[in-house]
Amino acid sequence: MNIPVLHDFPLDPRCYSVRLALALLGVDHRVQPVDVFPGGAHLESPYRELTPTGELPVFETGTTTLVGSVDVLVHLADGTAWAAPSDDWIDFATGPLEQFYSCREQSLYTTDPVDVTAARAAVQSLDDLLASRTTNEAWVAADRPTVADIALFPAAALSRDIGIDHDRYPALRSWIRRIKQLPDFVEMPGIPVFP
Amino acid sequence: MTVWTPVALARDIEPGTATGTTVDGDSVALWRGTDGTVHAWADRCPHRGMRLSFGFVRENRLVCLYHGWQFDGAGACRHVPAHPRMEPPKTVKPQQYRAIESAGLVWVAPTDAGGTPDVPGTAITPVRSVWIDGDRDTALSLLGLEGTGALVTGALDGTDVIAGIQTIDAHTTAVHVVAAGIVPADTVNALVHRLHEFRDSVSSVREAVAS
Numbered sequence: 001m002n003i004p005v006l007h008d009f010p011l012d013p014r015c016y017s018v019r020l021a022l023a024l025l026g027v028d029h030r031v032q033p034v035d036v037f038p039g040g041a042h043l044e045s046p047y048r049e050l051t052p053t054g055e056l057p058v059f060e061t062g063t064t065t066l067v068g069s070v071d072v073l074v075h076l077a078d079g080t081a082w083a084a085p086s087d088d089w090i091d092f093a094t095g096p097l098e099q100f101y102s103c104r105e106q107s108l109y110t111t112d113p114v115d116v117t118a119a120r121a122a123v124q125s126l127d128d129l130l131a132s133r134t135t136n137e138a139w140v141a142a143d144r145p146t147v148a149d150i151a152l153f154p155a156a157a158l159s160r161d162i163g164i165d166h167d168r169y170p171a172l173r174s175w176i177r178r179i180k181q182l183p184d185f186v187e188m189p190g191i192p193v194f195p
Numbered sequence: 196m197t198v199w200t201p202v203a204l205a206r207d208i209e210p211g212t213a214t215g216t217t218v219d220g221d222s223v224a225l226w227r228g229t230d231g232t233v234h235a236w237a238d239r240c241p242h243r244g245m246r247l248s249f250g251f252v253r254e255n256r257l258v259c260l261y262h263g264w265q266f267d268g269a270g271a272c273r274h275v276p277a278h279p280r281m282e283p284p285k286t287v288k289p290q291q292y293r294a295i296e297s298a299g300l301v302w303v304a305p306t307d308a309g310g311t312p313d314v315p316g317t318a319i320t321p322v323r324s325v326w327i328d329g330d331r332d333t334a335l336s337l338l339g340l341e342g343t344g345a346l347v348t349g350a351l352d353g354t355d356v357i358a359g360i361q362t363i364d365a366h367t368t369a370v371h372v373v374a375a376g377i378v379p380a381d382t383v384n385a386l387v388h389r390l391h392e393f394r395d396s397v398s399s400v401r402e403a404v405a406s
Binding site for chain 1: 216383
């Protein structure tokens with residue numbers, strides 16, 4: 001039987017959200033590292049065929065090929081306790097979150113000036129959302145951790161990369177800490193396991 | 196300038212965590228040991244100047260993120276990982292502030308400050324901290340609160356509230372709000388939303404978020 005393959009760039013937060021989901025959900029898989037930077041391997045064969053736009057992560061389930069973190073996360077959570085009761089998080093993940101990530105990439109890989117206004121608004125929105133939860137522990141989409149938390153976590157945890165500190169986001173700090181304490185949590189460069 | 200500055204809701208400085216704030220224009224690291232004691236130090240490691248608020252808490256020590264130097268609750272350096280057998284010099288200490296909890300808030304003052312902040316003795320329910328784009332007067336008039344000290348009282352949507360006012364800089368004021376008495380979760384939630392509305396009414400554009 002084929003074990004699923006994740007085509008992964010370790011420094012990419014979208015790929016990390018999938019690695020985190022695979023770890024938390026306990027899904028058996030193999031990781032195939034892709035030299036995105038500086039190699040640009042995602043734009044060459046065989047990735048030309050797997051992901052024509054160069055988007056990562058790519059997840060080969062054995063029967064189908066999924067491209068992009070949202071599709072992979074939805075697939076992984078489907079039918080499990082990690083599924084989110086609504087799809088609202090997908091709008092956030094494909095809108096404000098993508099703005100945040102492109103901002104971070106500009107900051108890390110170019111010398112261009114970075115406008116973090118939109119990214120700051122996204123982080124504030126997340127803090128507000130968590131502060132509005134009336135459950136004992138605040139989670140993004142339900143009264144328990146779901147795929148929505150996994151999808152949004154990397155941006156929040158990496159916000160210092162673009163100069164957005166956590167000092168003014170108390171609900172976010174508490175949530176980040178609780179995610180790091182989930183059983184089988186994994187790190188990425190820039191997101192240490194310790195609180 | 197009042198001696199004691201309210202810097203956070205006590206609830207928001209969780210045991211085993213560190214974060215940063217500003218007192219009289221100076222950066223301050225706030226942290227709480229697993230024993231529940233809250234500490235406030237200058238946000239600067241005495242070793243290489245790294246922000247201590249980036250550090251992490253192990254038991255009742257704050258560990259600097261940069262080289263792992265460990266400082267105990269009194270600020271004494273207790274361990275230097277690069278020289279595990281060396282006894283760290285007693286002079287290596289972050290600059291200390293006084294930190295206490297009162298009325299559901301964390302208060303910080305210089306070490307030579309005497310006494311404790313003047314607060315009402317009522318039970319409280321923590322609500323929310325918001326950072327408002329504006330000076331103290333802007334923040335107070337926005338919230339419809341009045342007072343001269345670090346602590347102001349008033350009613351918000353019919354609920355009696357107590358607010359700790361913290362001047363961050365000339366353009367930013369943090370307001371740490373608790374409700375007087377024990378109030379139901381629905382009331383707290385309504386107040387949280389109200390505070391967000393107040394904050395957003397004077398802030399730059401906010402993105403809509405999935406709820």
